Amino acid sequence: MLEKAALILESFSPSGGPYRLSELSERTGLPKPTVHRLAADLIGLGWLERVGPQYRLGAKLFELGSLVPHRLDLRETALPFLQDLFEATRETVHLGVRDGLDVVYLERIHGHEALRLPSRIGGSLPLSCTGVGKALLAFSGAELTEELLARPLPSLTPHSITDPARLRTALEKIQVSGLAYEEQEAAPGVSCIAAPVFAGGAAVAALSVAVPRSRFSPAHLAPAVRTAALGLSRVLRAAA
Numbered sequence: 001m002l003e004k005a006a007l008i009l010e011s012f013s014p015s016g017g018p019y020r021l022s023e024l025s026e027r028t029g030l031p032k033p034t035v036h037r038l039a040a041d042l043i044g045l046g047w048l049e050r051v052g053p054q055y056r057l058g059a060k061l062f063e064l065g066s067l068v069p070h071r072l073d074l075r076e077t078a079l080p081f082l083q084d085l086f087e088a089t090r091e092t093v094h095l096g097v098r099d100g101l102d103v104v105y106l107e108r109i110h111g112h113e114a115l116r117l118p119s120r121i122g123g124s125l126p127l128s129c130t131g132v133g134k135a136l137l138a139f140s141g142a143e144l145t146e147e148l149l150a151r152p153l154p155s156l157t158p159h160s161i162t163d164p165a166r167l168r169t170a171l172e173k174i175q176v177s178g179l180a181y182e183e184q185e186a187a188p189g190v191s192c193i194a195a196p197v198f199a200g201g202a203a204v205a206a207l208s209v210a211v212p213r214s215r216f217s218p219a220h221l222a223p224a225v226r227t228a229a230l231g232l233s234r235v236l237r238a239a240a
Contacts, residue, residue, distance in 0.1 A: 007029075008038055008048075011028050021053070091211045098133075101126065105123055129156045135194040135195055135196045180193070183216075184213060191211060199236035
């Protein structure tokens, strides 16, 4: 039953729904009566909500996710640096960590006119398609790089890197400069610059600034991103 309930919850990724009962049955491969019964239990727990004939994820899940100790501590420690980075650039700022071959976003700060981006707090994207992801990948060890390069590389836009040799070259450049660049690889018309955050030998997180391509200025953004990443790394090392 627990595995079946998990199937229902995980079927909402990445959009979060809402879905009708028939859609949940189709997405999970479970019979409608089973989905109906389990959905009622999940609603009772606050993990699902029902609006008319449709189901969506419940607020209780967000509360539980925000209590994950390591990520909660990291997010709270990083917030002042993310706020400083936003104030310095007035552009969309991200904080992300690695989860397998994906980057999971712990925080996103933006102004009143937010960019149309696929990133969302708690959501995930492929490492190879984002600035944050490439910054993490470049400093997470050769074994992870080889594992990722041995698979077909995902594509979010026509500009996403799908050639293993090209991605390997990009990662080598990131290791030298300490900065990762992403040009319309996650969203059309958007460029990004990111830097890894360290608490030891490997990157534990990365932060970035995403801007419309028309006003992308690495010379202006790079010092601010690098300063924020170094400052957060210093605090994390001291805490460790």
